[in-house]
Amino acid sequence: MTKEFEHIGKPVVRQDAYEKVTGKAKFGDDYSFPGMLYGVMVRTEASHANIVNIGYADISSDEITICDHNDIQGSKKVGAIKKDQPIFCYDKIRNSSDVVAMLVGEDERKLRKLAGKVKVELEELPVLTDSEKALDKESPLIHPEQESNLIVHYPLRKGNIEKGFKTCDHIIDQRYTTPRVEHAYIEPEVVIALPLEGRKGVKVIGSIQNPYTCRRVVASVLDYPLTKVRIIQAEMGGSFGGKDDTINVLAARAAIAALKCGKPVKIKYSREDSIRESYKRHPYVMNYKVGFNNDGKLVAMKIDITADGGAYASLSPFVTWRTVVQATGPYELENVHTDVRAVYTNNPYTGAFRGFGSPQPIFAQESLMDEIAERVGKTPIEIRRINGFGEGSVTASGQTLGQHDVNLVTVMDEAVKHSCFDAKWQQNRLEKAPDFQIDENAKTNFILEHDNFYPPESMKRKGVGLATSFRGCSLGAEGIDAAAAYMSIQQDGSVYLLSGLAENGQGLRTTFSLIAAEVLGISPEHIHYLEQDTGIVPDSGPTVASRSTLMGGGATKNAAEVLKNRLEEILVSHWNTKGKGEILFAKDEVTWTEDESRKISFNELCNLAYSKGVSLAAIGWYKGPNVDWDEETGQGAAYFTYVYGCQVAEVEVDLSTGEVYVKRVIAVHDPGTVINLLGAQGQVYGGVTQGAGFALWEEVNSYNGKIKEDNYDQYLIPTSKDINNIEAHFVEGKDIYGAWGAKSLGEPTLELTAAAIANAVKNATGIRFFNLPLNLEEILLNRKLKPTDLKRGSTN
């Protein structure tokens, strides 16, 4: 029997809102300890060089402690998949932000000055910045101990690609590129390592997205057992996938220094440090060749993608794996031939970032779908209807979609309905834009001719565009997928809850509390969510892949049900209800359906359990079903379930200047069951805004391996004035997994926006753009304009 939800799906204010808006919440830098020292990094000017010698002669060693690779007892290099990233560089510099040593002392200001006095003798090497040249024989090897600069290569083969291209009516062959993007979390990295007394090990507090991964890294560097490294997560000022590898390396550096000095050591990064040293979203170069018939049906797709991994592998192998699974989009195709490669360069390294290898191919493939529609005289809706996934569709990797509502067309219909897409799209298309782009080959030195001017009102053009996607939930065949939740009900009925997944701002404390409250039939206010500490709950894997609600929610529900069952058992004997009726938990009361007088408050029941010596503590567990993947052919059931989304963007393009204004975004997502409506809406507003940033502004450039955009005066993210209305709608498809079928939302909200905006810009201007971001120059010149040096200037 199903009952109406008491808490699930309602808009609930997040649990930590009060502390955050009143400034009481403690972030990493709010922690301070007596005798605490600071760590400051020593870097070089090189982007690629062999280290000949590191000289500390000019540093007075009384007041400061120097830490470098000689202080490492365990692994000198770390990495989630390939152990290629040094804690302190000792053989080579592979990127301009590489750190050779850390100075530790009381006065951070003094340390910064001294850092420049470390003499690092280098033998400069040629710098590799072009990812497409990374695999050329003449290119320098970034990691000479590896055979080539190839980090990973994923092939996917389905059907017969040659035959497919031979039998189709049309072929489009196109190249797309996307930029390197910064996460732009508001809080730069902070960690504090505290040496524990005697042989107890070390404790690290900080802005750490994945405490268990961090623990593994620190323990391996110190050569400690996992139990002697305790990671405590401070409140997070944003992460978006960005506080993983880099912060783990910082935690290891701080731990080394804390143990060496016997004092707490804090590392806090400036914005410039943060942007320079932290990893980014992978720039992609994507070649798509697609064959299709006159009726719009896709026949064959050949995809070749190169992802710039930068100096270290980080999560490149997982990021690009998601790409290979989803590269053909939510469309059925008989013949697919995909190659996705991640390569090393001397550029800033790249790794996990909300979206994780999906926003790039979605931009390419959704641009392409609109082009295909145009070629065969269909609308964007028609072309997606013809090819889009439905119940029982087979993906490029040969997986049959089922066991959940395959809601691709449903979310698209909903988005079209809310936006009146068709009428607007047709109307904008009919109004031809004047010839507005700048001819750089004209011999006039950019001085206009009289006939280059048009009436001002004709230069503001409206456009509407859409994009759809399917997305595998959680980790898929990346690795083991299970999560834990610890729940302990106190004798007064109040409840401690903690999952092994981390609160990174996404709101899981509230989500999990609502799930627990729903099961126990109590008010969410009675649930107290504990601080994340690797010493309490089992390792639940990383907090990534939009898996918290699905996996942690499943574990929380399991823990609550285990304890609810124990409470029920007490009443079955206490009230003698065996075999008759049902015991109901709701509104902080427990009742028996057969006799209304049988009623006990939840508090009293907990007290009763306590008096009877019944344990009301449990670890809930949730393990995803098995998935499989064949590395050779790229075939298999990649993820155990999927979500679907469609976004419609309405823009206004100023043809005089190249400005694109986002007037409205309609976002329709099927995340499964919505747990907290307010939280879900928040995900949409944030994700769409980040997606719009990816579409229109954001780009970290590598100048011979160095970053110019190292603060927010140079690196532009959208402000509240740059994006007008965002409307969130949810279609709650059914699924057998997670808590009542609650799945994923965080990443789907971001991955679609750039593609929808690019299609809207095409609708407005009549011109297709292939290279993100669509900034002022891209719109007018079809290329980026960049200053020729690293100097910071106001004219940029």
Next chain:
Amino acid sequence: MIPRLEIHVPEKMDEVLEILDSSKANCRIIGGGTDIVPGFHIESPRFAGFNKLVDINRIEELHEIRENDENIIIGAGATFSQIISDSIIAHKVPLLQKAAHGIGSKQIRNKATIAGNFVNNAPCADSVPALLVYDASLRIQCADSARVIKLEEFLEGPYETNLQPNEIVTQILIPNNSIGLAGDFYKLGRRRAVAVSRITLGLLYKIADNKFDEIRIASGAVTPIGQRFYEIENFAKGNEVSDELLRTIAIKAGKKVLDLTGLRWSTPHKLPVLQKALYNLLVKNCLK
């Protein structure tokens, strides 16, 4: 990093002048600090080599906005938020109000002062083209004298003015003969807020018998410093206002800027856009 500094917070103008007089180049004036403080953080050489700051926020007369028979008088320490909400500015110096609106963010406008904007004299200073078309002058004081200078003479080069180390700008004077002209201000940034200007334009004009009786055009961010286009103004004056004339003005402005800057990395976008933006601004305002 913010260096160790001696900070003076005088209540009276005399004290300010005294400190400036005694410390000369060792001292800088701080109003909102929205250039100085970020300048410290990026260790800009423009904000190095001094060890004293004199904070003028407590000098009441520097925040006054008033008018007399000849001028609108704006205290040098008036913040952009104050300028936006002031009724004299709104009625009589509307371009300045519009320019102020586009500067930085609310938080920056609450702190940043008008004199700070043009004393810093970044090429992209938004107040400059607006003040230039109003023919603004400045009142400058030092311990033993005072002088009045036209803004355009005061602005010498990018980040350079003729302000002496012992001097302070106390007032901005907008002459009454500039009041009552119609006009508009245009800004192009990479986004709609907290954006450094890529192009700014100030336009004042008077049309009689469909001829330009008066026209003043100034730009910012496209030339080394904000400046007026006198040759073009003189060319346009007395001419019949036509679409053709407005195109010619825009093209002439483009040529002038190209002469001044030569081809830069940004020229392929900025120069055509400047011409189109000026044309659009002229059409919207002047073509009936």
